[in-house]
Amino acid sequence: MHDDDTPFRTPVPTFDRPTLLSSCAQATTAEEARFRVQYPNAAPRSSRIVALDDGAARMMDDIIAEPRPAAHFLKVAPRQPDISPNEVVLLRLDGDEALLSTELAGADVVVLIATSAQGRRAAEIIGRVARAASVTTAGLIVTADAADDVVRMMRPVTGVLVVSPDADHLAAMLSALRA
Amino acid sequence: MLTKEVNDLLTQTTPGTPMGSMFRKYWIPALLASELPANDSAPVRVKLLGERLVAFRDSEGRYGLIDEFCAHRGVSLWFGRNEEGGLRCPYHGWKYDHTGQCIDVPSEAAESGFCQKIKLTGYPLVKIGDILWTHMGDKAERPPLPVWEFCTVPEEQTFTSKRWQECNWLQAMEGGIDSSHVSFLHSGSLKTDPLFRGAAGNKYNQQDRKPVFEVVDAPGGLFIGARRNAEDGQYYWRITPWVMPSFTMVPPRGDHPMHGHFWIPIDDENCWAWSFDYHPTRALSAEERQSMIDGYGVHNQYVPGTFRPLQNKDNDYLMDREAQRRGETYSGVWGIAMQDASLQESMGPIVDRTKENLVSTDNGIIMARNRLRRAVQALVKSGATPPGIDPAHQKVRSVAAVLPADAPFVEACREDLTVRPGVKQTSV
Ligand code: FES
Ligand SMILES: [Fe+2]
Numbered sequence: 272m273h274d275d276d277t278p279f280r281t282p283v284p285t286f287d288r289p290t291l292l293s294s295c296a297q298a299t300t301a302e303e304a305r306f307r308v309q310y311p312n313a314a315p316r317s318s319r320i321v322a323l324d325d326g327a328a329r330m331m332d333d334i335i336a337e338p339r340p341a342a343h344f345l346k347v348a349p350r351q352p353d354i355s356p357n358e359v360v361l362l363r364l365d366g367d368e369a370l371l372s373t374e375l376a377g378a379d380v381v382v383l384i385a386t387s388a389q390g391r392r393a394a395e396i397i398g399r400v401a402r403a404a405s406v407t408t409a410g411l412i413v414t415a416d417a418a419d420d421v422v423r424m425m426r427p428v429t430g431v432l433v434v435s436p437d438a439d440h441l442a443a444m445l446s447a448l449r450a
Numbered sequence: 451m452l453t454k455e456v457n458d459l460l461t462q463t464t465p466g467t468p469m470g471s472m473f474r475k476y477w478i479p480a481l482l483a484s485e486l487p488a489n490d491s492a493p494v495r496v497k498l499l500g501e502r503l504v505a506f507r508d509s510e511g512r513y514g515l516i517d518e519f520c521a522h523r524g525v526s527l528w529f530g531r532n533e534e535g536g537l538r539c540p541y542h543g544w545k546y547d548h549t550g551q552c553i554d555v556p557s558e559a560a561e562s563g564f565c566q567k568i569k570l571t572g573y574p575l576v577k578i579g580d581i582l583w584t585h586m587g588d589k590a591e592r593p594p595l596p597v598w599e600f601c602t603v604p605e606e607q608t609f610t611s612k613r614w615q616e617c618n619w620l621q622a623m624e625g626g627i628d629s630s631h632v633s634f635l636h637s638g639s640l641k642t643d644p645l646f647r648g649a650a651g652n653k654y655n656q657q658d659r660k661p662v663f664e665v666v667d668a669p670g671g672l673f674i675g676a677r678r679n680a681e682d683g684q685y686y687w688r689i690t691p692w693v694m695p696s697f698t699m700v701p702p703r704g705d706h707p708m709h710g711h712f713w714i715p716i717d718d719e720n721c722w723a724w725s726f727d728y729h730p731t732r733a734l735s736a737e738e739r740q741s742m743i744d745g746y747g748v749h750n751q752y753v754p755g756t757f758r759p760l761q762n763k764d765n766d767y768l769m770d771r772e773a774q775r776r777g778e779t780y781s782g783v784w785g786i787a788m789q790d791a792s793l794q795e796s797m798g799p800i801v802d803r804t805k806e807n808l809v810s811t812d813n814g815i816i817m818a819r820n821r822l823r824r825a826v827q828a829l830v831k832s833g834a835t836p837p838g839i840d841p842a843h844q845k846v847r848s849v850a851a852v853l854p855a856d857a858p859f860v861e862a863c864r865e866d867l868t869v870r871p872g873v874k875q876t877s878v
Contacts, residue, residue, distance in 0.1 A: 295764075295766050295792070295796065296763045296764045299796060301799050304798040304799070304802070307802075312805070313807045407809075409813065422858045426856065430810060430811075431663045431664070431665075432665070433665045433666075433817060434665070434666040434667065435666075435817070436667060437667065439824070440816075443816060443823075444813065444816055444817075444820075446451070446453075447451060447812070447819070448809070
């Protein structure tokens with residue numbers, strides 16, 4: 272009848288378990304929360320935030336005031352000399368050029384931001400090269416109208432996708448991810 | 451992670467707090483209608499958003515939710531006599547009507563009008579579906595009554611339960627948005643639970659344990675889509691709607707009833723986990739209803755006579771290491787509801803979100819927190835009506851569907867994600 276007919280057994284209460292300081296009853300109190308070990312339990316992450324188009328670049332400019340030492344903010348350069356099918360020329364905040372291959376080395380996560388399908392070529396290359404290098408990718412699409420073509424562009428190249436009309440999710444996402 | 455300031459902002463809901471003010475904008479579930487089964491039945495103590503209240507149903511069937519404590523000398527009105535159109539304090543006989551208005555002070559002459567001067571806080575209590583709903587905010591800004599589908603379908607099509615969860619509302623609710631835990635924590639139950647097993651779509655879950663997530667902003671909250679590979683290059687999508695502040699629906703499986711939750715703060719360290727099951731177009735079968743009563747699916751078993759789960763922190767949730775070893779449960783705890791609750795309670799009464807290390811699959815949670823933060827701040831700043839109050843925002847359904855590879859799931863399922871009376875849910 273079903274794909275698995277193993278009976279689902281509900282628990283039988285037993286009353287012989289003593290409550291100790293480490294039992295859930297005690298351990299989940301605010302009092303015991305004080306004894307959680309305090310230490311930094313994750314090394315800083317290094318992230319690359321890439322604006323794929325002009326609208327995305329403007330959003331990026333709005334949030335870079337906050338210091339994020341482990342993040343590199345990058346824009347796709349307007350001119351893309353034909354170096355290699357696996358290369359994209361990016362611009363750092365100071366206007367210096369940087370190659371995708373250089374930026375991906377040592378990156379933990381790449382966040383791609385798009386407001387249109389303008390950055391299709393760059394998105395395709397970054398997604399493909401990041402996947403080959405096992406670097407996690409996340410995408411943020413910021414647009415008020417139906418985003419079919421942008422979704423089609425971003426879905427194959429990102430591991431998780433967020434679609435919102437509001438630019439302020441970018442800052443929230445970066446802080447939440449410690450980017 | 452969140453800063454301490456934002457964590458406090460989102461988790462504190464007692465009177466006067468920003469999030470408390472936001473919760474007081476909505477109609478929220480207060481108690482099950484079955485807790486006040488008849489006129490003049492026993493009053494019930496209710497704590498919500500850090501306020502201690504007592505609910506009763508008077509001789510004429512009017513529901514009241516009023517301050518628990520008598521204005522005279524502070525006795526709990528739970529000890530009161532519910533009779534002849536009001537609740538009478540057993541200490542010196544002061545009597546209150548369903549609005550909290552004092553209607554008798556026996557020691558004073560009735561003509562003195564003294565009792566007119568005494569008024570306890572009172573909130574409305576309205577029965578819709580299996581639930582008595584209340585609005586604890588400003589009467590002048592009372593929103594339209596709730597129109598959630600699960601509580602407006604005929605009663606034979608719906609079932610609701612509630613359980614006490616011993617942690618802050620937000621970490622409980624985040625579990626409803628966090629689709630990435632399902633492939634792990636609940637992996638045992640998919641095969642065996644009578645309210646889940648047997649659906650055609652289950653094979654996609656079992657074949658592809660690494661779903662990819664897409665989160666899409668919606669006027670009332672979010673749609674969280676989890677996609678897995680299906681045949682012919684298509685995707686199997688499971689779509690969870692979240693409506694602010696704390697409504698979520700689990701994507702359906704086959705023709706099983708659809709289910710979902712509300713998480714309502716009792717105080718900052720406790721919440722009610724409300725769980726419902728309904729079918730939009732047919733009555734629940736006797737077997738299904740019995741499974742719900744027996745604690746399967748999103749429901750649970752109770753310490754008899756209470757809303758405390760039978761598996762609770764005082765008995766280590768009846769941890770069964772043998773079942774865990776055999777693979778029947780992933781965590782050793784029985785039942786989907788208590789698998790969630792046990793872990794969420796283990797985080798502590800209010801989890802310290804400054805210490806967490808979120809990853810990109812946590813984007814549903816990240817977005818939800820940001821929406822809540824924005825709505826609370828807009829409310830404080832300009833009195834902006836928060837999302838989820840508009841009845842249109844409440845008319846949502848979860849969906850399970852197989853779609854072409856490049857289809858944006860919200861547009862492709864626009865109608866399926868909307869309540870359509872008389873039309874079955876979209877499910878695989
Ligand atoms: S793996 Fe998510 S809380 Fe431990
Ligand atoms: Fe869960």
